[in-house]
Amino acid sequence: MNETQAPDNDHPLQAEEYLTDSVGGEDSFQADIAYPLQESLTLHTLCDIASKGDEDSWEKVRQWLSNHDLREIEEEAQKLGDCNTTALHQSCRNCPPLDVIETFLKDAPQIVRWSDFFGWLPLHCACANSASEDVLRVLADAYPESKTATDRRGRTPLHFALGSTDIPVTAAAVVLLSSTGAASCPDENGMLPLHYACAYGAPEEALHVLTDNNADSIVQTDRNGRTPLHFALGNADRQASPNVVRLLLYQNPDVVNITDKEKADLPLHLLATRAKTLNEMQTSERENATKCLDLYLNANPHPTASFLAALQSLPEWLRDHAVVTPPVKNILNEKISQRFPTAILMLDIIMLLGVFIVSCHAVSESITLRHDAENEGIPSKILSVLYIGAIYFTIWEILQMLSLHSLGLFNTWLSSSENYIDVVFILIILATTIVMNTGAMELDDFRIFASVSFIVIIGNVVYFLRSIQIDFAIFINALYHIILQLITFIVVLLIFLLAFSLIFFTLFVGNDDLCPDNVFCTFQSSFITSITMFLGEVDQNHFLVGREDKMKYDPVSTAFFAIFFFLVVILLATFLIAIVTDAYGVIKDERAEIVFWSNRLDFVAEVDAILSGPWKKKTGLCGNSMHHKGKKFDKLRNLWKILTDLLEDVPDDSAGFISLQVLCVTFTKVVTVMIMILWILIGFVTFGFLWPPQVREKIFKQRVAKGSNDVKEHEQRVMEIKELSKEVSDLENEIVAGMSTNWANIIAMERQLTEMREEMTTEINHIKQIMTMLFDLQAGGI
Incomplete structure (x- = not known):
């Protein structure tokens, strides 16, 4: 079992050290249930056999505590049982009620500080067995130092709380247990509580408590160099794992x-x-693992050789999903359009075609020479292409093995069936070449051997094309799946053919008038004839009997032929067509992308592993050297862009059809086209190494279309947008309603201001009249 995996039946946080069962075993527990309370049962035993949710068992503990005085309770509480456990330890292991723990802490407060043989305090036991938050709080308050106390394996109570799978730990409990720094305490394996939380799928709120105030813990590693994300993905099937992975990658x-x-x-x-x-059958677990994979890929991991090898190591159902995700497609497109993969692709094509063409000529020549008694074989000069091809593919396989070995991924090479096919291909080329070179082997044997060689060579050529064009990938994968689906059909067909071959043989054997000329007179010829009739080649004369002057159709054999024709020729042939058509349709419609991108992943991973081999630094395939080369080929990209821009240059129409400007532009375009053609030819001679990046991308990059996963995500986003639009619409209505109310208030205020202004105008006019009268009176008095 993987060390990062949280085991189901060997929980590292369960009390595996406690090897004893309940005292008295099952019989005594049942006897205890039968009787209200037996004085022979000690407090330690009662606490041990009590269980969560069984109020009767805890009521007996309460009765014992109420029936004894303080001295007796303290004396009994301090007694040590198996593994130096106290009654408080046993209670905490069984999700105790709060009042029982409070009684222990009131009558025997010192035992909360006692650890058992394994260094477990009562708080460790309570956390490991999902005790309530109130119980944890009273234990921690009674002995605050217990929150950072460690057992013999360096684990704090917080480690145990986060590793409990019975009841998920609450955020409040994590706050309580981590308040004195327990979140930063590693165990003996260097694992922080966050490692445990990720391994066992703690709630998202609890994870926030661990990471918000200690973001560095996300990249903290245990003694084996594993981060919390290693543990989360190592248990990706858990229901809480997607949320755990999302939180880690977000931060x-x-x-x-x-x-x-x-x-x-x-x-x-x-x-x-x-x-x-x-x-x-584990559909929900698979769905959780798929969600975790999507989150990981969307985090844009570096496309290293180790990453590509990890993608290859995924099981088929998950790998099929991974290769059609946009992040992986973009990585593969980027990788395959680089200079080295392009050069390898072109070299592979040239070598395969060279081996095939030379083999055809050499085999024909070798057969001709073998008719000569002094046959000395074909000269090595003619077979040099075959030797070079075998050496090239051998070196390639050796480089791949050394690279994977240096990366610690040699098992990837051993587990890939394609590598064994490549080895067989190399051996066939070498063996065929040596046989033709030395003239060994008799003519008939050589014919058979050469035929097998052609099958291997042609099969390898077709198999290679799957990584270049999606149509080849679909065809090859469809052929494979059709053969698998036809196994049952072939077995049934053979049974029918053998049965009718035997029937026809039985009807015709021993007939002196027909045998040995009739095809059904021997079982072998009867079987071959049945096959040809299944394929549609039917000769009714096979069923004629009698002498030449009185030939007629035998009624029995004719009846069996009619049955054969209906069952085999009509029904089974129709089934065959239906099976092939349906299987190919499924492959083309549903697995087209999966097939192509899986093949591309295999090729890119193979090339990238070689680039990342032990010679990486010596050959300048990394570091500053690659950086400088990248700048040089960025210049090639810019130069090609300049040339394409020149082709788009359009002369001014006002200058006329024949003008100096038009001639200059035309001449420039002609020269540009010639330069581009020459550049492409030079790039072809250098196996694509000197091609501008745009050419390689045009040839090898595939369009990243929306997959089913993208469609689902798009639909989800559309739904979210619709919900958001509805909320915005509701908010708009509320704002409009509020504005309407406010507008009414504004109008009312405006009306009030108008009335006030009219009143003030009236008052001012009244004051003006009074002032006029006062001036008149004053003037009259003077």
Whole structure:
């Protein structure tokens, strides 16, 4: 079992050290249930046999505590049982009620500080067995130092709480247990509580408590170099795992690129290991693993050789999903359009075609020479292409093995069936070439051997084309799946053919008038004739009997032929056509993208592994050298863009059809086209190495279309947009309603201001009249 996987039946946080069962076993527990309370049962035993949700068992503990005085309770509480456990330890292991724990802490407060043989405090036991938050709080308050106390394996109570799978730990409990720094305490394996939380799928709220105030813990590694993300993906089938992975990647996306120390495994390797254990019936677990994979890929991991190898190691059902996701498609497009993969593709094509053409000529020549008694074989000069091809493919396989070995991924080479096919192909080329070179082997044997060689060579050529064009990939994969689906059909067909061959043989054998000329007189010829009749070649004269002057159709054999024709020729042939058509349709419609991108992944991973081999630094395929080369080929990209821009240059129409400007533009375009053609030819001679990036991308890049996953995501986004639009519409209505109310208030205020202004005008006029009268009176008095 993977060490990052949270085991189901060997929980590292369960009390595996407690090897004893309940005292007295099952019989005594049942006897205890039968009687209200037996004085012979000690407090330690009562606490041990009590269980969560069984109020009767805890009521007996309460009765014992109420029936004894303080001295007796303290004396009994301090007694040590198996593994130096106290009654408080036993109670905490069984999800105790709060009042029972409070009684222990009131009458025997010192035992909360006592650890058992394994260094477990009562708080460790309570956390490991999903005790209530109130119980954890009173234990922690009674002995605050217990929150950071460690057992013999360096684990704090927080480790146990986060590793409990019975009841998910609450965020409040994590806050309580981590308040004095327990979140930063590693165990003996260097695992922080966050590692445990990710391995066992703690709730998202609890994870926030661990990471919000300690973001560095996300990239902290245990002694094997594994991050919390390793543990989360190592248990990707758990229901909480997608939320765990989402949180980790949201807070630190770079964690996807951290490898462990033992095997240099990425978190994706651990996801692959776990996914391989999930069968077809575990649909929800597979769905969880798929969600985790999508989150990982969307975090844009570095497209290293280790990453590509991890993708290859995924089980088929998950790999089929991964290769059609946009992140993986973009990575493969980018990788295959680089200079080295392009050169390898072109070299492979040239070598395969060279081997095939030369083999055809050499085999024909060798057969001709073998008629000569002094046959000395074909000269090595003629067979040099075959030797060069065998050496080329051999070197390629050796480089691939050395590269994978240096990366610690040699098992990837061993587990790939394609590599064994390549080895067989190399051996066939060498053996055929040597036989033709030396003139060994008799003519008839050589014919058979050469025929088998042609099958292997042609099959390898067709198989190689699957990584270049999607149509070849569909055809090859369809052929494979059709053959698998035809196994049952072929067995049934053979049974029918053998049965009717035997029937016809039985009807005709021993007939002196027909045998031995009739095809049904021997079982072998009868079987071959049945096959040809199934394929549509029917000769009714086979069923004529009698002498030449009185030939007639035998009624029995004719009846059996009619049955054969209906069952085999009509029904089974129709089934065959239906099976082939349906299988090819499924492959073309549903698996076209999967087939093509899976093949491209295999090729890109193979090339990238070689580029990442032990000679990487010596050959300048990394570091500053690659950076400088990248700048040089960026210049090639810019130069090609300049040339394409020149072709788009349009002269001014006002200058006329024949003018100096038009002639200059035309001449420039002609020269540009010649330069581009010459450039493409030079690039072809250098196996695409000197092609501008745009040419390689045009040839090898495939359009990244929306897959089913993208459609689902798009539909989900459309629904979210519709919901958001509805909310905005509701908000708009509320705002309009509010504005209407406010507008009415504004109008009312405006009316009030108008009335006030009219009143003020009236008052001012009244004051003006009074002032006029006062002036008149004053003037009259003078």
